[in-house]
Amino acid sequence: MNIKDILKMHTLDGARLIAGENGILNEITGVNVLEATDIANWGRHGEVILTSFFALHNLSESELEAFFEKLYNIGISAIIIKIDRLVTHIPNKIIELCDQHAIPLIQINKDVKYESIILEILGPIINKNMNLLNKYHEVHSELTKLALKMPSMDEILFEFKKMMLRDVSLINSAKGTEIGTNPELTDVTVLSTSEVLTEKYVHFKYERKDVIYNGTNPKITGQQIRVHIPHLGYDDYELVIHELPEQVSSEDFMVIENGVKFLQMEVLKKYVISQNLFQQKNNIISDLLNDRLYEEKDTDEVLESLTISKHKYYQVLLIKLYPRDEKKNIDKDLMSQTLRQIRLTFKTSFKDIVFLEKLDVVVFILNFSDDKSELTPSSIEKIMNALVQNNVLKDFYYNVSISSIVEKLNIPQANREVLDTEKVLRLFHNSNNILPYEELGIYKLFLDSNNLGDLKKFISPRLANFRHQYPLLFETLQTFLDTNQNYILTSEKLFLHPKTVRYRIDKIKNVLNVDFADPEELLQIQIAARLFKLIDGRKNSE
Numbered sequence: 001m002n003i004k005d006i007l008k009m010h011t012l013d014g015a016r017l018i019a020g021e022n023g024i025l026n027e028i029t030g031v032n033v034l035e036a037t038d039i040a041n042w043g044r045h046g047e048v049i050l051t052s053f054f055a056l057h058n059l060s061e062s063e064l065e066a067f068f069e070k071l072y073n074i075g076i077s078a079i080i081i082k083i084d085r086l087v088t089h090i091p092n093k094i095i096e097l098c099d100q101h102a103i104p105l106i107q108i109n110k111d112v113k114y115e116s117i118i119l120e121i122l123g124p125i126i127n128k129n130m131n132l133l134n135k136y137h138e139v140h141s142e143l144t145k146l147a148l149k150m151p152s153m154d155e156i157l158f159e160f161k162k163m164m165l166r167d168v169s170l171i172n173s174a175k176g177t178e179i180g181t182n183p184e185l186t187d188v189t190v191l192s193t194s195e196v197l198t199e200k201y202v203h204f205k206y207e208r209k210d211v212i213y214n215g216t217n218p219k220i221t222g223q224q225i226r227v228h229i230p231h232l233g234y235d236d237y238e239l240v241i242h243e244l245p246e247q248v249s250s251e252d253f254m255v256i257e258n259g260v261k262f263l264q265m266e267v268l269k270k271y272v273i274s275q276n277l278f279q280q281k282n283n284i285i286s287d288l289l290n291d292r293l294y295e296e297k298d299t300d301e302v303l304e305s306l307t308i309s310k311h312k313y314y315q316v317l318l319i320k321l322y323p324r325d326e327k328k329n330i331d332k333d334l335m336s337q338t339l340r341q342i343r344l345t346f347k348t349s350f351k352d353i354v355f356l357e358k359l360d361v362v363v364f365i366l367n368f369s370d371d372k373s374e375l376t377p378s379s380i381e382k383i384m385n386a387l388v389q390n391n392v393l394k395d396f397y398y399n400v401s402i403s404s405i406v407e408k409l410n411i412p413q414a415n416r417e418v419l420d421t422e423k424v425l426r427l428f429h430n431s432n433n434i435l436p437y438e439e440l441g442i443y444k445l446f447l448d449s450n451n452l453g454d455l456k457k458f459i460s461p462r463l464a465n466f467r468h469q470y471p472l473l474f475e476t477l478q479t480f481l482d483t484n485q486n487y488i489l490t491s492e493k494l495f496l497h498p499k500t501v502r503y504r505i506d507k508i509k510n511v512l513n514v515d516f517a518d519p520e521e522l523l524q525i526q527i528a529a530r531l532f533k534l535i536d537g538r539k540n541s542e
Contacts, residue, residue: 001028001124003078003104006048011116012108015080018090019098019105026077026104031121033114037067045075048121050114052082053090061093068097076103080117084110128250136201136254139163143262156266157181163255164248169240170263174344184215185242188224196225202253204228204260208243223247227260231267239263278357281306285356289316289363291412299408306354308367314411315375316403317346317364318418321396322431334395335360341392349383350375363418365411375402377434384434397431404437420444427533442527455531463528466512473511476504478529481522 002025006012017024029046036055043049049071059067071079079098081090090107098105108117146159153170160168161181169180178186188211196206207226212219222244229237239260241248248256284302286292293299303309319342323330339362343355352367366375380400387393401421403414417437424443425433437444456464467474476494480501483489487505491498508514515521 001121001128002026003028003048003106006078006121007106009117009120011112011120012106015106015108015112017104018107019095020078020101020103022099023078023102023104026102028077028121028125030125031118037063039067039074039076040070043071043074043076046077047074048078048080049076050080050082050117052084056094064093064097068101068103071103072101078104078106080106080108082108082110082112082114131251133201135251136258139255139258143258147262147265153266154179156263160255160259164241164252166244166248166252167242168259169242171238171240173236173238180240182242185213185244187214188212189214191221202257204257206256220244225256227256229260229263229267231264231271237263237267281354282356282358285354285363285365288365288411289356289415296409299411303367303408306365308352308354308365309408310352311367311369312407313368313370313374313405314408314414315366315368315405316411316414316418317366317375317380318401318422319362319364320399320401320422320426321360321393322398324395324397330395338392338396342387345383345387345392349379363415374405377402377436380434384432388432399425399431400434401425402434402436423534428530443530455535459528459531460524462512463525467528467532470508470511473504473508474529476501477508477512477514477525480505481526481529485516 004024006028007015007017027046028048030044031048031050032042032044034049034051034055037059039049056064056067081094083089090105095105097103142159142163146156149155151159157168157170157179158181167180167182167185169178169186171178180186188209191210191212193207193209196208204227209224209226210221211224212221222242224243225241225248227239229239231237239256241252241256284306288299288302288306293302300309308314321335321338339357339360342362343357346355346364347353350364350366350373354365356363356365366373368374380402384393384398384400399422401418403417403421406414420443421435421437421440424440425435476490476496479493480487480490483493487498487501490496491501494501509516514525
């Protein structure tokens with residue numbers, strides 16, 4: 001109901017529209033009586049204000065301007081002023097301000113009772129609200145019955161279509177999928193987007209999009225309502241209501257509101273089920289990778305259940321994330337979302353692949369038939385670069401380890417290979433590195449050692465004692481050799497003055513009696529330095 005409608009009411013026979021004709025179509029949500037100028041405390045959008053002018057007659061022009069500014073900001077739909085002994089005509093300033101703010105000004109005679117106006121305005125509003133609430137209750141009851149039948153998502157959408165007599169769609173933007181009651185309406189070009197003004201009893205946020213439907217023949221232009229469906233998972237769901245041939249009504253919104261809540265519960269159920277399946281799958285893959293399947297038939301059953309049993313060869317890939325800012329606590333959900341984006345990207349790039357996710361690591365098992373399908377550093381680098389460019393990894397560094405090619409019974413061996421490769425990456429390489437196990441070289445000899453004592457036997461006692469007695473000198477020596485005996489670079493890496501570096505190197509020569517021209521002696525020192533890193537890394541992990 002709008003202002004034009006109430007001017008036709010029996011109660012307002014003889015009333016005159018004095019000003020604010022441009023607001024004649026203002027919607028009405030209620031009616032109230034003005035007795036003081038404190039309207040900011042109680043006025044509501046869409047209200048019609050009744051007054052005898054008593055509250056306004058002593059206001060100055062500047063005070064009137066401020067008062068009407070409040071009316072405009074609140075969204076008052078109209079003012080009805082009663083002519084009586086206090087006011088025989090409406091001041092020009094009031095008329096001017098009503099025209100300025102497009103607030104209709106209606107003059108009524110003194111014999112018209114406020115009660116009659118209030119009842120006649122509120123009657124249709126109350127009836128409309130009752131109809132909306134009845135519709136809401138009716139739809140809620142229907143959807144409750146539907147839920148007991150455990151319908152598919154397609155069946156739910158077709159039920160919504162029956163209720164609104166309009167086609168509907170459900171978009172999962174994270175997976176790039178869309179299902180709907182009319183396949184011709186799923187391919188659209190969006191022309192513009194606007195927010196839908198809140199209706200009565202509407203709680204979700206809606207957008208209206210002007211679109212071109214590319215799937216129809218010929219193409220047609222239309223509108224659609226979209227609403228995001230809040231949920232616990234990470235899939236981004238939107239319900240789409242196609243406004244063909246006309247826009248949705250207030251009663252339709254009662255269907256949509258119920259529909260969004262209903263879909264929330266359905267998506268939640270799917271999410272809980274998927275999380276249970278996710279955890280079960282994680283456990284099965286963990287058993288496979290960690291050699292907890294003791295018979296070949298068990299391995300065959302697991303590979304078949306994971307749908308990675310078609311081909312002869314396998315490779316394991318491990319991706320570990322590290323926070324860019326080590327001092328910042330990374331939100332668990334952020335880590336999970338980032339790993340999820342990595343998973344989705346790899347599953348899109350490789351057909352026969354499964355994954356295990358744990359904390360800050362995701363491990364993939366790829367099944368393939370020939371060397372054209374294997375995981376290579378170049379193919380992985382291309383994927384990781386795309387993730388970086390799309391800001392998926394803006395909060396993280398990564399290390400990627402690639403196993404050698406194995407057959408099904410050696411999958412646990414491939415897993416050990418990527419774990420060993422990750423140790424080397426963490427200790428000796430900078431972030432954002434991709435390293436195949438086959439490129440480990442001499443490190444393979446030492447990574448096979450099961451205890452610290454095995455590693456220590458490869459280190460000269462003379463070097464071990466020197467590192468123990470002079471840890472700073474040993475660090476300087478290691479850096480000096482890593483920079484190809486460059487004093488300037490060593491000083492920069494250690495934040496020391498070049499003279500200090502020269503002093504330390506001279507002392508190392510005297511204490512350790514090292515010959516910097518002997519390649520064999522330098523090799524022994526460099527191997528020892530790397531073994532110390534491996535030993536320290538194992539101590540920290542233990």
